[in-house]
Amino acid sequence: MNGILLSAEDSVTLAERPAGALVAIAVAAIAVLLFLIIKVRLHAFFALTVVSLVTALAAGIDVADVVTVVVDGFSSTVGSVALLVGFGAVLGRLVEVSGGAQVLSDKMLATFGERRAPLALAVASLFYAFPIFLDAGFIVMLPIIYTVARRLGGSFMLYVLPSIGAFLMMHALTPPHPGPTAAATVMGADIGLVVFVALLVGLPTWYLAGYRLSLVISRRYPNLPVPNLLGEPEVTEESERPGFGTVVLCLLLPLILIFFNTLLSTMNETGSVGDENVFYRLSELIGATPIALLISAMAAMYLLYVRPRRGRSLGGVLEDLVDKALAPVCSIILITGAGGAFGSVLTETGIGSMFAESLDAMGLPVILAGFLVAIAFRVAQGSATVAATTSGSIMAPAVADLGLSGVGLAAIVVAITAGSITFSHVNDSGFWLIGRFCGFDTVTTLKTWSVIGTAIGFMAFALSWVVYAVAA
Template identity: 75%
Template sequence: MTAADLLPVLMSEGTTLNYELGAGALIAIALVAIAVLLVLIAKLKMHAFFALVLVALGTALVAGIAVDEVLDVVLAGFGNTLANVALLIGFGAVLGRLVEISGGAQVMADRLLRLFGEKRAPLALSVASLLYAFPIFLDAGFIVMLPIIYAVARRLGGSFMTYVLPSIGAFLMMHALTPPHPGPTAAATIMGADVGTVLLVALLVGLPTWYFAGYRLALWLAKGYPNFPVPSLFGEPDVKDESELPSFWTVIFCLLFPLVLIFYNTLFNTLEATGAVSADNPAYVLSRLIGPTPIALLIATLTAMVLLYLLPRRGTRGMGEAISRLVDDALAPVCSIILITGAGGAFGAVLTATGIGGSVAEGLDAMGLPVVLAGFLVAVAIRVAQGSATVAATTAGSIMAPSVATLGLDGFALAAVVVAIVAGAITFSHFNDSGFWLVGRFCGFDTVTTLKTWSVIATAIGAMAFLLAWGLYLVVA
């Protein structure tokens, strides 16, 4: 169940909702709620989790939900969102940690560099980053990749920008658009979209976006810094001995395995919906068992534990405790993200239950503003105001979920709207974005250089992905 489904369920359980307020008043309440949310997060520096919960409770009370039903609505939105998102983020974080500590990122970069040749080293690093960024968050993945980028830049010479900017473009695209990253996953879940379909649309949109706005633009920007030195923050890269590394194909298998399972599920769901296969077809039944995104990531993570961690260390004592510590280390940094995601779902449930969504949809129709454009602009505004792409995607998804539900969007059309929203959530990165400072510091950029590189690439990726998502929406809607 999604936030968009909460209203009829709550009504069937006897929830008393107050709809005496008119459409104008409901829209005004929504706008004030968004403004208060931005002030709390951006100006007062309140944690997004607390801000979202407080605004959700306040909005419910002001909009007229009965006092004794307010907590039920908030908890329903929070719980139903976490039921899906927590598993996706948790399994994705553990899978990324396994790839990190096994030396898998090093294997991918080295092998792709040999395959592409030294003249195409920037492309090799960008492709390696693209693959590595699938299950791992941008900040952790980029930091792990940096020592390898340093080593390649020192060995081949030339400007450090030529090697690092294409990698930044790849990480930004994957982080911005593709599940299981938290922003796209949360927006898809809150809006009731199938995560597998969102992943397919994100790749259709994201791969050309990466090539032109992430890779080609990065090379063009690098020409403005012909002698940029390699930073010495880490000294020489910590490269594992050859005997300690997993095979290239083992790492590729672990990273692409969940993608294959998810696509398998999406394919057979589509075939069943069109009548090409029956509901009792064994392949369709199997896809329903192993293809849903949480199960696919669970299977892939368990497989990676065996292939990347247990088998290379066979005969070592205390493996159970070691795996437990690994999982704890992977999950600890994502707890905040999981809570923020749940709070965004609670906010969306309140908007649904109050009827604000229907009013917003009517307002968009009256303005002639397409829902894709509206979602993108809402996400951009929140991103600029408070900095976090995850919070922007989660909050914008919560705001737009009632509207898309009222419009009856589903399938590829709904997935295109989700991708447009998360594209908006990555644009215009500046001083209030933690990624802005993280990338700038580890790459040795000053503030102006970070604005001219990281911020430009992020904005270009968001703009191009939005335009492609809008084009796809016009075709399938």
């Protein structure tokens, strides 16, 4: 998930605090935040905002800069998340109310069988997560998960958690997602080899730590109901349901547009396509994830809803549909932004950098040091993307001194990205986004999302070390 780092021009005044005091402040802030949310039942948006302000003051950020740090963290996170969540929620709602989710679930269950429904959803999520960000892709997949869960009954956890594991693995380890792409770039690794090692490591990791572990955890929640966060389910006449191919086209359209951008960008970097190439310039616009989702949502309005209902008066219906899709996600966007603000405060204190410098100076094996540095940044500031990017930058000189390249270097990149998704907690915007869309309370999110992410991170690291040892 996205996080922020203030630029040099936006640097703030920070009073000197001993390292031990900063750690104590961070631990106390997280403890107070959990207490307010879990015990006091204060709304997470207010709890995160209040704790962010108090933590900034306690950590020594100048009074004049406190609001700037909090607002910058909030606005940066919301700026990256709001469009993805908004357009993704509308696309997901269209898939559901048009009957498209029912069409897909019928096809999926007929192909895989009801007993393999969690596996079918996880595999579908695995493919869908490859080119698209976790938050956007997961929101679009949600109505399909909702529909399957309602049809088959049982706990919602059984169907949603395996999909979460698939999205987590792909988002954390594989380019073109921002964390692994940035880490590979700053360390000089070949993107193609990083994708190869990430899939070599990631697929068994997903199956064991993502899918199988999810099935075990879901047994602890046998009666979790299906939430209605995208609106109440609607029954659609079979004659008005879109065709299977049409639904698949609407779901694949954002992936096609994003892949188009990725392909042209790669060709531009290699010199095959110039900066002024009309297709490259077009790909920069329509291949950006928010625009790809906007185009897909607009196309879905016509293909999934309007065209199958030709001859019917639909005046105001689409507007009402969009309003109902956006209303439930407003609270989620605010909570996610507040989580980004809290992460921004912890980033500004330098706690993550302090841990990273200590680990880097211990003389650990370079792949282990990179993994631990990424964990330190992840725990301190929340963003997996920032953790992977910053850790890659810190470890790049040590890797360069060793003269590593090829598969060995790619394995180190994957190890760093594995560390970047471990120990997700209340300063991670993804923690709130996924938890709220699934209808989880804070404790449940810690016991599910956080556990799955940490298990994936540690198993991926262990396997990447094996690849590194073999390559070396």
